[in-house]
Each structure stands twice: as structure tokens, then as C-alpha cells.
Amino acid sequence: MKVVVGSPGTWSGLLLRTGQCVFAGASIGVMVSALGFSNYTAFCYLIASMGLQVLWSLGLACLDVYALKIKRDLHNPVLVSLFVVGDWVTATLSLAAACSSAGVTVLFARDVHFCRTIPQFSCGRFEISVAFAFVTWLLISLSSLVMFWLLASV
Amino acid sequence: MKVVVGSPGTWSGLLLRTGQCVFAGASIGVMVSALGFSNYTAFCYLIASMGLQVLWSLGLACLDVYALKIKRDLHNPVLVSLFVVGDWVTATLSLAAACSSAGVTVLFARDVHFCRTIPQFSCGRFEISVAFAFVTWLLISLSSLVMFWLLASV
Numbered sequence: 001m002k003v004v005v006g007s008p009g010t011w012s013g014l015l016l017r018t019g020q021c022v023f024a025g026a027s028i029g030v031m032v033s034a035l036g037f038s039n040y041t042a043f044c045y046l047i048a049s050m051g052l053q054v055l056w057s058l059g060l061a062c063l064d065v066y067a068l069k070i071k072r073d074l075h076n077p078v079l080v081s082l083f084v085v086g087d088w089v090t091a092t093l094s095l096a097a098a099c100s101s102a103g104v105t106v107l108f109a110r111d112v113h114f115c116r117t118i119p120q121f122s123c124g125r126f127e128i129s130v131a132f133a134f135v136t137w138l139l140i141s142l143s144s145l146v147m148f149w150l151l152a153s154v
Numbered sequence: 155m156k157v158v159v160g161s162p163g164t165w166s167g168l169l170l171r172t173g174q175c176v177f178a179g180a181s182i183g184v185m186v187s188a189l190g191f192s193n194y195t196a197f198c199y200l201i202a203s204m205g206l207q208v209l210w211s212l213g214l215a216c217l218d219v220y221a222l223k224i225k226r227d228l229h230n231p232v233l234v235s236l237f238v239v240g241d242w243v244t245a246t247l248s249l250a251a252a253c254s255s256a257g258v259t260v261l262f263a264r265d266v267h268f269c270r271t272i273p274q275f276s277c278g279r280f281e282i283s284v285a286f287a288f289v290t291w292l293l294i295s296l297s298s299l300v301m302f303w304l305l306a307s308v
Contacts, residue, residue, distance in 0.1 A: 040265050042257040092249070099250040100257025103196040107258055111194050152306030 006146040008060065008083060009067035009074035013143075017061035020139045024053040024094075027132035034122035034129065042100040043126070046133055049097035053136055056090050080151050087144040094140055098133035105130055160300040162214065162237060163221035163228035167297075171215035174293045178207040178248075181286035188276035188283065196254040197280070200287055203251035207290055210244050234305050241298040248294055252287035259284055 005012045027050045037043040060083070067074050074080075105126045108114040115123035159166045181204045191197040214237070221228050228234075259280045262268040269277035 041260050095246070095249055096253040099253035100260075103254025103257035104261055106195045106254075107261070148302060149306055152303055 003075065004146055004149065006143060007075065007150060008080070008147075009064055009072065011068070013146075014061060014064040014068065016139055016143050017057045017064060020057035020136055020143070021054050021061060023132050023136040023139065024050040024057065027129045027136060028054070030125050030132065031129040034125035035120065036122070037126070040104055042097075042104045043129075046097040046101045046129065049093045050133060050136065053090050053094055053140065056086055057140070060086075075150065077151070080147060084144070084147045084151050087140060087147050091137065091140045091144045094133065094137040098130060098137050101126070101130045101133065157229065158300055158303065160297060161229065161304060162233070162301075163218055163226065165222070167300075168215055168218040168222065170293055170297050171211045171218060174211035174290055174297070175208050175215060177286050177290040177293065178204040178211065181283045181290060182208070184279050184286065185283040188279035189274065190276070191280070194258060196251075196258040197283075200251040200255040200283065203247045204287060204290065207244050207248055207294065210240055211294070214240075229304070231305070234301060238298070238301045238305050241294060241301050245291065245294045245298045248287065248291040252284060252291050255280070255284045255287065 003010065006016050007013050028047050031037050031043055031047055031050075034043075037047075063074070066072070105123070108121070108126070109123055114121050157164065160170050161167050182201050185191050185197055185201055185204075188197075191201075217228070220226070259277070262275070262280070263277055268275050
């Protein structure tokens, strides 16, 4: 199995996983601080999906640290298959959460003009949280592509 | 290059492409027939994205028919790379469109109860159109996976 940038058990892989955790955590933090987010299903789903992303990425980051510490090779077909499935599932869920929240945010900002007419509505925070969710999706999709490439090139 | 189910220039590939065209076209048709869809950015984006999907899948379906007719092999790394990029881009756009429209539809149906309180609101059609968009995404993601697998296993 080839070793490419972002492979499991490498420094670049650890960096990718840490980035995913940080941005997913930031997305949750900003959304939770927005007033009345819990009235909207899409925003609750964003928090659930980003929470799952944090758990998954944190687990794999710990595994990367362990592999780097004891210099263990994680390029084993069974392990990589597991990473591929997990990465694809969380990447799809993250994109779905980011897009559904973006759809609702655009509705509030552009279609019904809630952001202009109701000043106490936390539009800015919704937008920042959605932006962080999209960055998380970009990072996890990068990991997914690397994993799938590794698996397919066995 | 291996030939797997759904490869370009095969009967299964042609069936997949036809399915994508049919469901994307149905999604557009149902959305266009819904009253007042054009007031919402997410629904307009769904139509644009499904339109692009119809064009892309129709083009590749024609290529499949041509390849089947003259018994030409389309398993060439340059062609497959082109298919991979196109498939991944349209699959991501389709999922984004389906999810953003689903977010807005769920908001109308569950969060603000427009569907119950405003009977002339075409909630049912929005839901059917979104469901067709998700089926389109499932079919195009299947094609994308097959293409990526073909490319990676060269």
C-alpha cells in the first residue's frame, strides 16, 4: 500500500484530523451561542452531525498519535476499509447538514428578509457556523478521497 | 482497466445514466408545477442543479449508446478521468441542492407549520421533488464510485 499525503498514521493525516475536529467544534460552538437555534430542525441536525464528526475525527487523531509514537504502520487493508466507510458516511452527513442549514440561512437572509427586519435574529452566527461546517466538509472529503485512493490502489 | 457493473460503454452504465436523467427530469417537472417555488432560492438552485445533471447524464448516455453500437471500448484513462471529475462535481451539486431544498421543506412542514396553516402552499410537491432529487443523487453517486474505482485500479 502506497503512503500518500493525509494517509493514516502520518503527520499530514494527524493535521487533517485535527483540522476537522477544530472546525466541527467551532461550528457547534457558534451555533449553540445563536439565539433560538433550537426552533429549527436543520440547525439541530447540523449540531448532531458536527458532533459525530468531532467524535470520529478525534478517535482517528488519537490513533494517528499512537501510530506515530510507536512507529506502527496503519496501512492495512482491513483498517483502511473501515476508515473509508467511516469517512464517507461522516463526509456525506456533514455536507448534508451544511447544505440544509445553508438553505435555511439563505431563506432567512434573502427570501424572507428576517435578518433585516428582526435585529435580534442571530443571522451572522448562523452564517459563520454554516461556513465552519463547509470547511469541515472540505477537510473530511479530502481524507475520504485519500482513503479511497489507498484502498483502490492495493 | 477492469470492467465493472456501471462502467462506461456497457448496458448497466447506460441504465444508470438513463435513471439519472429520468429522476432529475421528474424532480424539475414536479418542482416547476408547485405554486410559488420561485420565491425560494433553494428551490431555484434545485432546478438549476437537476438541469445540469440531466445535461451531463444525457451526454454520457448518448456516448454509451454510441459505444455499444460500434462496440468501442471507453476504458481509457483520459476519458475515465474526465468522467470522474464530471461525476463528482455533479454528484456534490445534486446532494447540496437536495439537502438545501430538504432543509427548507422541513422548515415549512415541521418548524413553522406552513403546510397545515396555508392549504394552497404546495408542500406535497416540494417533498416529492426533493425525494426525486435524492434518488438522482444516489444513482449519480453510484456512477461516481464506479468511475473512481476504475481510475484508481488502473
